[in-house]
Amino acid sequence: MLRRRTRGAYGAAGAGLLTGLAAAALPGPGGGWWWVGIPLGVGCLVHSLGDALTFTRVPLPWPIRIRGGRWAALGVWAPLRFRTGSAAELFLVVPAVLALGGVSVWTLLAG
Structure with missing residues (x-):
């Protein structure tokens, strides 16, 4: 198990x-299906950038050495960070998802 x-x-x-x-x-x-990797890669990058907005931050350039070490967590300026599940996240994420979802639907229907 x-x-x-x-x-x-x-x-x-x-x-x-x-x-x-x-x-x-x-x-x-x-x-072929080679093009599936493009939205997958963009989605991973956007997800990582979203994680950089939180208090935990994210090690974006993980293979690159920073100050002699690896896995340096990068993020935005401390007063701009927020916790996941907070009202600040809802005010940022929900409108972004709705707007991008609307653009995606419009693109699919128009094309």
């Missing part, structure tokens, strides 16, 4: 493997 801590990692790896296999097996638009 897997510990609860490792189940999530194995589940995410399994979902990624299944998605990759499906993308490789299914015919995609324009001769």
Whole structure:
């Protein structure tokens, strides 16, 4: 039996493997599914930038040495940080998701 801590990692790896296999097996638009990586990469970057707005911050340039060490957590100026689940996050995230979702729907319907 897997510990609860490792189940999530194995589940995410399994979902990624299944998605990759499906993308490789299914015919995609324009001769392949290579383009799936673009929104995936942009989503990861935006998620990391969102984490940089919180008190925990995020190690964005993790392979690069900063002051002789790695994994330096970067974030915004301390007075601008907020906690996850707070009202500040709701005022930032909800309008952004609604606006970007609206743009996505409009782009899909217009195209």
